[in-house]
Amino acid sequence: MSEAFEQRTRADELRDRLLTAVLIGEYLPGSRLPSERELAESLDVARETMRQALRMVTEAGLLEVRRGRGGGYFVTAARIDERSAAAQLLHRRLAEIEDAIDAGSRIQGAICEAAAERRTADDVRILEARLADFVAAASGREKQAADSRLHLAISDAAHIPALADAMLFLDRRVSLSAPQHPWGAIEDQAAMEERATRDHTELVRLIVAGEIAAAGAVARRHAMIDRDLIEQARKRAEATAVDLRGR
Structure with missing residues (x-):
């Protein structure tokens, strides 16, 4: 199994964890997620893999990226159960x-x-x-x-x-x-x-x-x-x- 395939598979698993977190209200609309680095460390994964998972959830419309001081990934009001x-x-x-x-x-x-x-x-x-x-x-x-x-x-x-x-x-x-x-x-x-x-x-x-x-x-x-x-x-x-x- 190639390293790229393994990374995609792990990113898919992390995407599921993030989607579940939004579904069950771990992170409510308007909440800021921990930083990419903090999430990667807590889940013991590479930052690039975590970045891929966050990108997938952002592209699905459930997270938004805010730049600058106090920025990061924030939960949107979109509903995953749609x-x-x-x-x-x-x-x-x-x-x-x-x-x-x-x-x-x-x-x-x-x-x-x-x-x-x-x-x-x-x-x-x-x-x-x-x-x-x-x-x-x-x-x-x-x-x-x-x-x-x-x-x-x-x-x-x-x-x-x-x-x-x-x-x-x-x-x-x-x-x-x-x-x-x-x-x-x-x-x-x-x-x-x-x-x-x-x-x-x-x-x-x-x-x-x-x-x-x-x-x-x-x-x-x-x-x-x-x-x-x-x-x-x-x-x-x-x-x-x-x-x-x-x-």
Whole structure:
């Protein structure tokens, strides 16, 4: 197999990862992607291969390049689910994603159990502040960022770095933007954010109260939000594919 063919094949795989990231709301419209160099390093690929993948997604109309200071690749308002290939893409990656989410939910449960057992007074103060930030954050990108900060604070409160490392490894199998989580389509966000607020509030309460088993159970349930968002995206893409075939 030639080096050029291998590079194209890897670029196609990276294109699929980027398209999936847009589909499931890892990067919402208007979001700036990490730099080409950062993406290449985090995914352990050559910069030229990463550049090819980014070019393909840009040519599909889902990213735009802004020049100058503060520039880079930004997600457009275009909808990937207008293309029937979206359904095939999500179907292809579904088993891999679901496996990572299932494993991640178990590790997240262990992290929250450890946090409920080991949290300090400083941890409690930070967790309550991060929860308040999440509740107050505006819907969409601001709430997504606040969610990441809260989950990182929970990992810190567990005081077991190896668990945090394992969680990040699994998150990266699902999300290019890990530790940032998928946030779903715009039309799904209000219900998802309400659900996340309930889970976060209960989870912080249980960790602060030292209720170890209950904190783990809520954390495992909460991790399934990612799976549900991806399933919603898959169904929407499949419905669009049916509509396109019927035209």
